[in-house]
Amino acid sequence: MNHKNYEYLKEQLLYSGFGNGLEDSLKDNLQRQPEGFQLLFQTGMGKGRIRAELNFSRSSQSDMYFFNSYRLEIVPQGTEQRRAQLFYVNGRDRYTLKEAYNLMHGRSVFKELSNRQGDRYEAWVQLDLKTMDINGNHRFRQFHKNYGFDLQSELDRYPIRELEMPDRRQDLIDALQLGNRQPVTMELEKGETRLYLQANPQFKVLNVYDENGIRQEFLGPEKGMDLTMEKTDRKKLSTGELSEAKKKIHGRKRGLGG
Known part of the structure; x- marks a missing residue:
């Protein structure tokens, strides 16, 4: 067995998000020296479970092995759909387990990528969950x-307390670029409120959710402006009533009463 290769692959598994629980299986396969092999990874993540098949291949010119890709599967929980996707860890564009998990839940991830000529560039990436290729x-x-x-x-459009602290601001940016739905504290008229943000580059906005995962609508860019009614309340109003309700809310923000 190539021990340097083993140490390298062990670190690659760790930094790709698969921890150190596969080390014994990895060593066993490297000692047997097949042309290629797979390792199975399972764990809980979020409110559900995930399963991944990790693909390794042997070099045609040496005893080195490469961790090439993994196929990630979201195990259904309740009404959640079963999804599977192949992600690469070698080559131009590499995705960690956390990034892959967020992508498979419809979220966007900010990545440094490369084109066919090898030129690097930055972009937000999202999976089109409505269509699949032949594979x-x-x-x-x-x-x-x-x-x-x-x-x-x-x-900066939002009254987020974490933005006032440089280190917390960068932590928030990093988490959103990773594709996380990240908790923040907003200073609203009703007081400090715990909410969750998610980047939505396709529509050039941030999605805002409450603790129950219900999406909220922010009224405006000024500091201190509150959130609109929750979706469950909005659905009870007709179009005219909703328009009038919004006028009253805006009126209160300007000190007009109502």
């Missing part, structure tokens, strides 16, 4: 910088 994989969509979504400018 059963979803197509990747990209939103480049010139598309017009500016995460930092969008964050």
